[in-house]
Amino acid sequence: MHTNYTNKKQDRRVFEGSSSSGKDSLRIFMYGVDLVIPDVRYLEDKKQYIRGLVFTHGHDDHIGGIQYIYFKLGNVPMWGTTLTAAFANIKLTERKLKGRVTPVDFDRVLQIGPFTVSFNRVTHSVPDAAHLVITTPLGIIYHGSDFKFDFDPLDGKKSELEKINAAGKKGVLCLLTDCLGSERPGFTPSEQVVGTTLAKELALAPGKVLFTTQSSNISRIQLAIDLALKYGRKIAFFGRSIDQNVEAALKLGFMRFPREAIIRDQDLRRLPAVKQFLIVAGAQGQEGSALSRVANDDHKFVRVGEGDTVVFSADPIPGNEHSVNVVIEELYRRGARVSYSDIMEDLHVSGHGSQGDLMLLLSAVGPKYILPIGGTYKHMMQYRRLAADLGYNKRDVLIPEEGQVLEFRPGVPPRVVETIELENVMVDGLGVGDVGNVVLRDRQTIATEGIVVIVVPIAKSTGQVTAEPDIISRGFIYMKESGRLLDDARRVVSQSLRLKKGRILDWRFVRKQVGENLEMFLFKETGRRPLIVPVIVEV
Ligand SMILES: [Zn+2]
Structure with a gap:
């Protein structure tokens, strides 16, 4: 997941909102969660500084979160190349939102606050992909999002190398670059x-x-x-x-x-x-x-x-x-x-550049600093090694941790000034962000260890336990064949209840007690930790 933004005091422009539908291995643990979108809380209270959103291409991990985040950023204006805008607008229309991404041609130069933004066409696995050349008062930021150099693209529209070179000639302060293919030697094959x-x-x-x-x-x-x-x-x-x-x-x-x-x-x-x-x-x-x-x-x-x-x-x-x-x-x-590709070669080629593509971009842009994006930590580290081979100082390849805010100031190297707490915002069905870590952990426990529900009936009038607690389980062990375990478990529950003499006032405490004792007991007996849900029923 990557949401990239500049960190300037007065003007903050978000380059790209992105959603990751499980691009990281997190997906395996996301029980029933449909989509992960960027956490934009940090930007929400800086809305007044956000001038707009510019999208580089129409992939879901770059436009997919738009319908959930754009209104949180203050209904800012949005731009993208023709197809990118069309794909993003499908999502906005579907959610019945008013905002639209304005389509722009590759030769348009946008003036956004104190920035100018121009578009360089690059080849990728979706047409109309762009790199952004962003002129800021401090220097040029080259936003080199997902790309490869396909010299024989299917739609005949090649990467605009001459525009990339031209940006390099002007002097680029920082190159943000795709690095996902940094482990692969050579060039990525053509589509x-x-x-x-x-x-x-x-x-x-x-x-x-x-x-x-x-x-x-x-x-x-x-x-x-x-x-x-x-x-x-x-x-x-x-x-x-x-x-x-x-x-x-x-x-x-x-x-x-x-x-x-x-x-x-x-x-x-x-x-x-x-x-x-x-x-x-x-x-x-x-x-x-x-x-x-x-x-x-x-x-x-x-x-x-x-x-x-x-x-x-x-x-x-x-x-x-x-x-x-x-x-x-x-x-x-x-x-x-x-x-499929495990058994047959060339059914699919990557849309991301390999080492050759990446180094070609780096040589053409010739930036002062480099910030690898769009890959995981190991891809960034591998990119740093490649850049070192081209004579770059390791220090100038910036590899911040997730949530770190880099600040550029005149005359000094960029540095981390702040670390913000980022969480995965999960979309589950229609709700956004209502699935927290606790919910997810519970789902995980249920999926791997099962669930045990203990029902304790108490008398409404006296607050006394009126009958033996009932134990129901799913996905844990087949209880009917574990009569002894069931009896013992029931005894553990009864004992936990009996700790309290007379009328029980603090049911929250008792529930916790019952849960903990039963968890300990079941773990000792079975080596498993099912989700335990004590339920107190007033009768
Ligand atoms: Zn992409």
């Missing part, structure tokens, strides 16, 4: 590679072909459509995110295909399997996604079986491996042939 692999799949497929990828990667979806048409197939889309993105991209001219190439869902049945090419959302194994429903044989229009092929043109985001594997295995059980 074209995927086409060659997919063509082979299509040439061999005897039945229907299902294709799944990141739904924002419309260039790759376009590539897949072109190939499918060449092999005489018709196209159908399944999944809301794909529908919305394709529709927006078509309207803006980022995609092109004849309308008659599309077949309606309900007409699929009449089309021979070998004529079907289905583009299906759910490449990350998301629960309830179109692909996961197909895998569970629970989709209204799509069935797969013997002879059908499913192509995964995406790698699992760290933390999603398990969900993806579950879907792959279910698809196998249905009889489908499944192609």
